[in-house]
Amino acid sequence: MNTTPPTDAPIIAVTGASGAVGGGVAQRLVRAGVPVRLLGRDPSRLPELPGAVAAPPASYGDGAAMRRALAGAHTLFLVSAHESPDRVREHTTAVDAAVAAGVERIVYVSFLGAAPDATFTFGRDHWHTEAHIRVSEVRYTFLRDSWYLAGIPAMTGADGVLRGPGGDGRVAAVAHKDIADAATAVLLADTGSEDTRHDGVTYDLTGPEAFTLAEAAEELSRATGRTITYHPETREEAYASRAQYGAADWEVAGWVTSYEAIATGEMATVSDAVPRLTGRPAQNLATYLREHPDSYRHLLRTD
Template sequence: MTAPPIGVTGATGHIGGLVARHLDAAGRPQRLLVRSPGSPRLRDPASVTGVRRVDYAEHDLSVVALRGVSVLLMVSGHESATRAADHATFIDAAADAGVKHVVYTSFAAAAPDATFTLARDHYATEEHLKASGMAWTFLRDTFYLDLMAELVGPDGVIRGPARDGRCAFVARADVARVAAAVLMAPDAHAGATYDLTGPQGLSLSDVARVISDVDGRDVTFHDETVEEAYASRAPYEAPPWQVAAWVSTYTAIASGVMAEPSDAVERLTGVPPTDLETFLRAR
């Protein structure tokens, strides 16, 4: 009897795309669940049994796409003012479609009062999953190592109210390796929450130094006040929720809540997590 396909959302993105490659290498049947089935970014591994369109905000569409899927990777949706509600709609669709187990990419220290404002959406999603009747596994990653170089402004300065706080930044590739491992043995991880981190806690001064060393340019960190951070981002004319998310990225680092590395990546995959210097040199 053929095993039901593993459902993979976000297959045109970073995490979902990497997970799809891991599952293909392992020969595990999978169904890719995407917003744009015609996207040129959509890879079509040999293990794919189908591609279906989903939209987290559209219950009925998602139910049709999810029927026949037993284990599902739910990559958190794009940042928006309605993300928590959209997540809840999709979770309800998964339950109605007969999905048995959801592996969700959450965020470190998810809580209703989390300093990083978007982590509050992740907490709400976790709680909705717990109440859904489906088995669940939460992958709580820290901020992505992959994005550190993008924090550097055109003047070579990283700006934000992070003080000397540290974060054990994690590589997307490491998160994807863990997700694939969990999806291929879901019963062993039912009800588990894993904190996914890099190998060490780094301050943004540390990040600036490593980027300087690797890229051969002068990069520094300027510790803004919270008031300065809001003012410096005002010209982007982004909605208030988004500006709060940008600023709280740095205040969450300042809080130290993501400073301590965990052993989860190596324990679950057998491979140590990537450090910043190694990542930057491999670009």
């Protein structure tokens, strides 16, 4: 990986570069020819990208390390940390470190419907992070993602059943690549210019249509050639079916309430932000499944 930025353009620091969203954004920024700095707790896990610089190791909760990693950066693309009971503190520490390091702008990956009383418990974390960024001395843009399209097949069991307390609610799930494209458009708008049109703006990033989980099961049936069904669990059933994983209570609550947010209608929002920012339509579930057959390989019968 290069050790010096390729140009004199403002440096964009990218977190989460080992993941689908952060990695996708980093790749797009590099292709655009802007200097990119990749942040992570373990630099050995960061992708090798021509023109990208690996920052010293830094975790969100380590303010001193984050300040060192962000020194000289103009913009921070902040992908939310892995879910944990301490995630809000980690986020606020990272934001404070960015401000102390002189970062002028934060583009934060939040979640659709973020609110202090959101049904989805992790959505509350995002609201508190947004609130902290709003009062910080930094320009900001919030990208509120819906469910990921990739999550639909991933959360369907090998038995062909998609289980969750989603009722008959709808969700406008979005593709990782659409998020990455939209985020890149926002990040590049300010590169080498005084373009501030995204400052203080919140974008809901969704797919082009809101579908029920029963309709998602029908789409999976068409893709896999077998019958996939949706079982609308009760809350009690949802907690019981997830007890086998031995996860902490707060984590299981996050899993269950993500479905309950669909049931309440909090995930039904359909936004035109992706096509407005990228200049092309957002991907729907059918197209996603056609282009990503590996996503449902576990659902294909081998007998």
